[in-house]
Amino acid sequence: MKTLTMRNLSLCISMALASPAVFSAPLDTPQPTCPKEISKLSEAQKKALPDSCKTRGLTDTQWWMIGGAATAVVAGIAIAAGGGGGGGGDDHSGGNTPVPPDDGGDTPVPPDDGGDTPVPPDDGGDDVPVSQTTTYPNGLSITMVPGADTATFSFNGQTFSGKKQSDTLWSLTDKDGKVVYVSSLDQATGALTGFSISDRRTWLLDGTEPLGVASWTSDYSTAFSGDSLPGGNSINNEVVLNGEASQPLLVEHVAGSEKFSIDVSNTDNGNVGGKLRVEANATFLNSADMLLMSISLNANDISDAIRIDDGTFINNTSASVEFNGSTSAYTSSIIGLGNAAIYNLGSMSTAAMSDLGKPQSMFYLGSDSAEDTLTWVNGTSGTIMGTGSASVLSDMSDATVYNDTVAPGTVYDQGTIEATNNGSIYYASVNAFTSGGSATDAISLGNSANNTSTFTNNGTLTVTGDGATAMKGQNNTTLINNGTINLGDQEQTVDENGTGLVAFKAYGDNVTAVNQGTINVNANDSYIFDRNGTSAHLVNTGNVTVADGVTNWTMVKDEAPSVVDTTTVYYSTVSNYTVGTTASGQAGTMSISHAQLDDVTVDTGFTAGTDAKTETFDNVFVGEDIQGTENVKSTSVVWNADAQTDESGNVDVTMTKNNYQEVVKDDAGVQDMAATLEDNYTNNALYNSLNLSSAAEVDNAMRQLSGANATSAFKEARVLSQRFNMLADNAVVMPSGFGFNLVDKNDKRAELGNDTRYDMMALSQSFDLSAGQKVQMQYGIARLDGNGIDGKQKAGDNGLTGGYSQFFGLNHNVDMGNGLMLTNALRYDVHQLESNRSVNYTGVNQLADSDNSQQYMEWRSQFSKGFEVAEGLNLTPSAGLKLRHTANDGYSEHGAGDFNLTMDASEETAVDALIGLKLKYAGSNGLAVNALVEGGPNISYNQSAQKASLQGAGNASFKVASDQQGGGINGMASLGVSYHGKAGQLAFDAYQWKEDSVSDKGILMNYKYAF
Structure with a gap:
């Protein structure tokens, strides 16, 4: 193969x-x-x-x-x-x-x-x-x-x-x-x-x-309308289309008052090539009739009317192009250079030629770089009539110079040529020219040893006239017929078709000629193959039909038929191809024979129309001898594609859903959710969105959908409680014991994550119960204003958009003598939060809103003892315990349809050991320092199991994996340094706080000057 x-x-x-x-x-x-x-x-x-x-x-x-x-x-x-x-x-x-x-x-x-x-x-x-x-x-x-x-x-x-x-x-x-x-x-x-x-x-x-x-x-732009150019309908001066310097350019030729013509006349031996030049990033679309004429007297040059140099030329289905010329040189009306692409969807034909000099070709292809690829396609609606003295397609030889004003003397004999006929080509040969040579080959490629060429006929290629050849290849050329080659017009008599017609001329040891289609012989003394004494590889696995009355035809000219390989099949490789499916159960179909399926995928569009876990699509590939069905895969890891060849030789594909648990088997945290989704499988948007290409993507999507990543809103609430502590600790205390402090949302200290800000007020009142006991009551309130998810958090997370928080505190201090102090403190915070959650993975961008509430209770008890180390310098070590309990209420989202999540309530209880040291220094020189380091190990932690459900999964519940764990060291560190001068004050404050997986930190510098 x-x-x-x-x-x-x-x-x-x-x-x-x-x-x-x-x-x-x-x-x-x-x-x-x-x-x-x-x-x-x-x-x-x-x-x-x-x-x-x-x-x-x-x-x-x-x-x-x-x-x-x-x-x-x-x-x-x-x-x-x-x-x-x-x-x-x-x-x-x-x-x-x-x-x-x-x-x-x-x-x-x-x-x-x-x-x-x-x-x-x-x-x-x-x-x-x-x-x-x-x-x-x-x-x-x-x-x-x-x-x-x-x-x-x-x-x-x-x-x-x-x-x-x-x-x-x-x-x-x-x-x-x-x-x-x-x-x-x-x-x-x-x-x-x-x-x-x-x-x-x-x-x-x-x-x-x-x-x-x-x-x-x-x-x-609609350039070249017949009435808009000086001198009528001809291009008298070179016109260059180039979108490379700015942006892609499409120029369409539309009908004018007369037939539009491009005339290249070269009578002074100074060749002018490409009156219309289509260069990189530009496309010329012909949507009306054109006449291309090339005239040159310089015998060794190629003259052309249109030069496609890294650009694109399209002849539309509604348009036709006529070729004409009078020349002693090699001429082409359209030449393709570099990475040119030429497409014919309409009709092209040669008009009657005069003054026949040397053979001409409608198209010449060539490049000056081995890295370039030239593309030539005659589409299914394309018809080409090669009559007179011009063949259809040729490439440049190493002896041919394209004398262009831009690149004079350049030899364009390199690159890769990929040429395909999907439509109809009709070619009538002319045997002799006044300047010598002949034009008997409809297709002639491989004229240089420096390029690689392939011509594939999937349509119909008809040649007629003495010695006419359908395809000729030399050097490094492959010629393939998957369609029909007619040696002689079937509408004419055998005698009218001429003699000596050839389907393949394979002139070179590295040339391969393959017939996998049909060849109809309608002319006497004709040949299927002619390899001119070389060892070209000849293959025939197709059909040869000989018309009645045809005499003296042979399989190989001057050789025995046994030199033809009748077993090797040349396969076209189908790669990077996706079979599309629809909600109505339809699938795309490719018609191709002798094909190797190399990289083919089937998409999951069909799941929008059915909740079936198995679906079969017939005839996704139609033809003969299609290999490589094992290489057909699903675009989604959730589905398995099984391609099989049916009795007709066509390829059918059965799509079978894989179990979600198997898809995400490497992540224990989403196994329960995967099982729930599997049990409630249907064909809504939630399930369709999980048809992702890799297990990692599905795992990421499930973690987002489950709410496991939606932690920021409640974490920010716990940060807010800590912010209240700092605000209350720094309150201005009146002689009456009343304390007051507030912060505005425009203050830098009032920033939370996701661009959330808050206004907060802290009030306190202290009472002396006795000479050694003191009680302080605290109250605070905060109003939140946020943008929710701002793209800075991981996908699936949530963020605050608004809400209110209230803080209640009761502190009791007992002076036990000798500087020893026992402090007991009780806190209760309640947060009424508004938040949104992002669900963002391939093909999905949803935002779900919800109202959440969190209650937080804390009791702490600790002993502390103060020491005066030196004048103005005091140290206070402390030790104790903190018991905290957090209750997150359940909530239901809205605004995201099938992606809406309902989350059950959860609770968290922990005990932390506290060991701390407080430093306070007040110098006579205006320098003051306050520092605190407090923390300890988490000695007990318990978190309740949490369940959730998704609207699109029938609201069936599943366990939610949490990445929050106890253990480790929790604590708080703060530092404040200030200096008071005669008229100014410089202050520096910094802090860092951590509790389980929640943390907060900040730094602030202020300078005040009085005048």
Whole structure:
């Protein structure tokens, strides 16, 4: 078995331009004079159009198939042409982008056929359809009823009516009736990309926060209209299309008052090549009739009308190109250089030639770099008539100089050439020219030993005339027929077709000629193979049919048929290909024979339409001799793809769901949740969102969904309690024993995580019960104001958006004499919190809101004894215990549909040992120091088991894994240093606090000057 690589061509196409524009605003590029959306006119209106408008431009379907492309138009056109690179036609309804999640409701998310365009999000609903709105960081909001095919898109102060056009495409209509299309949605940022058929341009709404910026991402112009050029319809001076310096450029030739022509005349032996030059990042789209003429008298040069130098040329289905010329040199009307890409979806033909000098070719290909790849495709709708003196396709030899003004004297005889015929080629040979030579080969590749060429015929290739050859290859060339080769026109008599016709000329030891299709012999003295005395590899595993009345045909010219290999099969490799599936149970189909499936995946779009755990798709590959079914995999680790060859030789695929527990078997913390999800499996947005590519992604998603990562809100509440302690400790105390302190949310000291701020007030009142006993009562209140999750926390976490906290304290101090003090303190805090939780993984960007409450109780008892070490310097060591109990109430989320979480209550109880040392220094020179170090080991810790449930999983409960643990050292350290001068004061304060997995720290420096 031999394998030939077939380049997979993706449907993900984009052009790129960035002149800011609102989508409904008029463009400053030239606008076509024909109606912009002809497809929407009535039949009567269409008939009334001028002829030029009836054939103008790509159809809406074609533009979607090629993505309105410029930079990567190769892929779209190849798809529109029915495949490429040895593959035959295929149905690219597949892709690899999952449907954006449905965050709840009973209506399934709009189905995804597996394409690269996400469906706008379904944010849920109830039994009675209710419109719900999803708002993204860039200000984009999408409002829709779950499962509906209409939606409202709002951004930058504009509102658009959205309509689902297909499972992979939405249209947006503004208030003035202008239509643009959405082709992708970034769930994380809200960025949109799309295209406008009427404007021939692509656009972008970027992810800038808080308002996305709308801009065009490609340039478009209708150049070369017949009435707009000096001197009529010809290009008299060189025209260069180059998008490399700015942005991708698409130039479309539309119909003018006369047939558009490009005329290259070179009568002074100073060759002029490429009157129209299409260079990097540029595409020339021909949507009307053109006449290309090349004339040269310099015998060793190549002259051409259009030069595709790293650019792209497309001849549209509605257009035709005629070639004409009068020459003594080698001429080509279109030449491809570098990484050129040439596609014919329409008709091309040679007109009657005059003054026949040397052989000509419609297309010449070549590069000056071995790293370049040239692509040539005749699409399924493409027809080429090679009559007169011009062959269809040739490459440059090492003796041919392309004398261009840009690169004079350059030899373009390197690179890789990949050429494919999926349509129809008809070639009639001409035997002799006034300057010598002959034009008998429809396809002639490998004219240089420095390049590598492959020509694959998947369509029909007909040659007629004496000595006509369908394909000729030399040096490092492979010639493959998977379609039909006609040696002689079947509509003509045997005598009319001429004699000596050849299907394959394989002239070289490294040449391979393969027939895996059908060859019809309709001319006398014809040959299937001619290897001209070399040891070229000849393979025939196809069919040869000889018409009645044909005489003297042979399999191999001047050799026995036994030299032909009848067993080796040349396989095209199918790689980087995804079989798309739809909610209706359909799957994309590729038609291909003699193929090796190398890297093929099946997506999970079908899960949007069924809760079955097994689904079979028939005939995802149709053809003969398809190998490598074991290489067909699922795009998701949650599903297993099993491909089998059926009795007809076609490939069927059965998708079987894997158990969630097996998928995340390496993480014990989510096993209970995985079992619950498995037991309640259905086909809503929650489950569809778990169809991820790797076990690690599924594990990450489950940890987010379970609420195990949603810890910040309650942790911030515990930090807030510690902040109250510090605020109360630094209160201003009146002689009456009343203490007061407050902090404003605009103060730097009032910052929590996730940009949450608070206003806090601390009040206290102290009483002397006796000469040695003192009681202090404390009360505080805080108002919270936050932004919730701000992207700084790990995915699945939550953040505060608002709420209130109250703090109650009672302290009792007993002076036991000799400086020994016993302190008992009781605290009770209650937090009423508002928070949101982010769920953000591949294809999912949800925000769930909830109201939470936490109660915290603490009792601490400790002994301390103060010592005066020196004048102004006091040390106070302490030791004791702290008992604390935290109760987190249960809560239920809203706003995220199937992703809403209901969390049960939880409790935590701990005992900490306390050992501390307090230092206080007040110097006569104005220097003061206060320091505290207090902490100890956690000697007891208990946390209750916690359960949760998800709305999309039938509210069945599962255990929630917690990463919070007891043990370790908890404590507090603070340092305050100040210096008082005559008129100024400099103060420095810092602290660090830790309790279990919760911590807080801060630093502050102040300078005050009195005047």
